[in-house]
């Protein structure tokens with residue numbers, strides 16, 4: 001299969017930079033598919049984006065638990081924002097989930113930064129900077145959600161739609177592939193996923209009217225294996241949901257900009273796709289617009305779509321479905337749970353995409369209704385130019401890309417909820433390559449917003465709610481210590497009791513949370529690490545937070561050590 005993209009050309013590379021050059025131990029060489037498949041059993045590590053292929057963001061570590069957590073404090077802080085004169089501090093959110101392999105942490109930042117750190121001390125081992133051209137089209141900030149590690153390499157996508165393989169020991173670049181056309185508005189923000197001998201990526205750029213796709217590359221050589229487009233071309237199944245004439249499908253969006261989950265038994269990747277383009281303007285794309293706003297199951301060897309479930313047909317509200325699809329089993333049935341931007345919690349049979357249940361998980365939803373059997377009745381969207389329409393949830397969704405967690409001990413999902421509306425006023429745009437293709441001006445309800453971490457069982461029954469004044473827009477972590485961790489936009493990092501939502505601990509991190517905490521241990525000591533840094537796109541979404549402290553720090557927390565043992 002040939003690639004259908006234009007190579008945007010090499011960026012100027014600043015090469016490997018290091019204040020204190022130091023190689024990392026060769027732990028990355030020992031990570032292969034066998035260990036990734038069984039990642040949960042080695043909970044001292046965090047080997048892959050969600051901690052394990054199932055997306056649960058659940059760790060077996062329990063040294064930090066409901067009893068001991070009150071003694072937890074910072075063990076070390078890595079100031080990523082001081083990483084060099086080239087970048088300075090970030091004005092964008094620090095979104096990555098760090099990975100840990102046998103005492104070495106690998107983490108990515110904004111604008112092409114990647115670091116290897118000593119996971120016990122926070123000391124830098126190496127750092128890498130990709131020279132990202134300044135004119136890359138990015139809808140939602142110069143951000144990056146993390147790396148993948150396998151076979152001695154660290155894989156990371158770059159804002160200018162490159163996939164890099166770095167040497168896990170030295171940080172030097174091993175290979176560099178183009179995964180999208182920056183001139184058309186394609187970019188990269190997601191953490192790659194290693195499955196078998198492949199590294200799998202997804203493209204960003206839906207707001208610029210591109211056609212979203214996933215790609216698989218040979219992890220050793222970087223050779224391209226397959227591409228899977230998320231919008232069918234004329235004649236392919238699903239193409240009947242787009243206008244027969246014209247090129248609406250080719251500009252249709254559906255970008256899979258968040259890491260997929262994976263089940264070895266079904267051999268399927270579970271992918272969330274983004275909104276259709278243009279956003280807020282359905283007139284130029286009559287029909288359901290498959291596979292936008294969908295959960296799509298992709299055969300990992302062939303890159304072919306096996307089934308799909310669309311959460312918001314013919315979306316005019318910017319309701320991406322890119323967020324995680326959490327795999328869990330119940331009553332012997334293989335299920336998948338998905339909290340969509342549109343305010344509904346979908347549970348599907350992950351072998352065939354059949355809907356098991358759909359229930360609301362936020363208080364205010366009025367863009368339409370979905371009944372328990374999946375029937376969608378959308379509200380009418382105004383056709384006239386300049387006519388405002390107010391709707392709940394707003395375009396950031398009742399939950400953003402930031403991830404929920406599932407704890408198999410409590411059998412509960414923990415969801416970062418944003419309860420906030422917005423007003424869209426249609427402002428029709430003609431398509432122009434590389435220019436935002438976005439059919440409305442949008443104003444978020446700055447004075448009427450709230451949020452929570454809410455706990456749901458798999459039938460959509462709410463078991464508890466921990467309320468926050470502002471919407472919750474960081475990912476959640478849950479552990480066998482019966483804890484739930486999450487960060488607030490105003491900087492507090494909190495630990496809740498997974499059984500009842502009681503707040504047991506908090507720490508003010510000095511900048512807002514819009515990233516993903518994780519946990520690991522080294523030499524028998526458990527750490528909880530969280531990237532902290534407010535900025536970029538999320539500031540516009542929470543106007544009340546404009547001017548709040550930016551930051552680019554990674555903070556690792558632990559229980560106190562005996563004095564003098566470090």
Ligand SMILES: O=C(O)c1cc(C(=O)O)c2c(n1)C(=O)C(=O)c1cc(C(=O)O)[nH]c1-2
Pocket residue numbers: 095139140141143188189190203204205206207253255257274275320395396400401537538
């Ligand atoms: O359609 C797309 O390709 C695309 C990409 C991204 C991205 O890559 O960050 C975001 C969005 N859409 C988006 O709609 C959105 O709300 C959003 C928030 C964020 C973020 O990093 O907080 N990214 C993105």
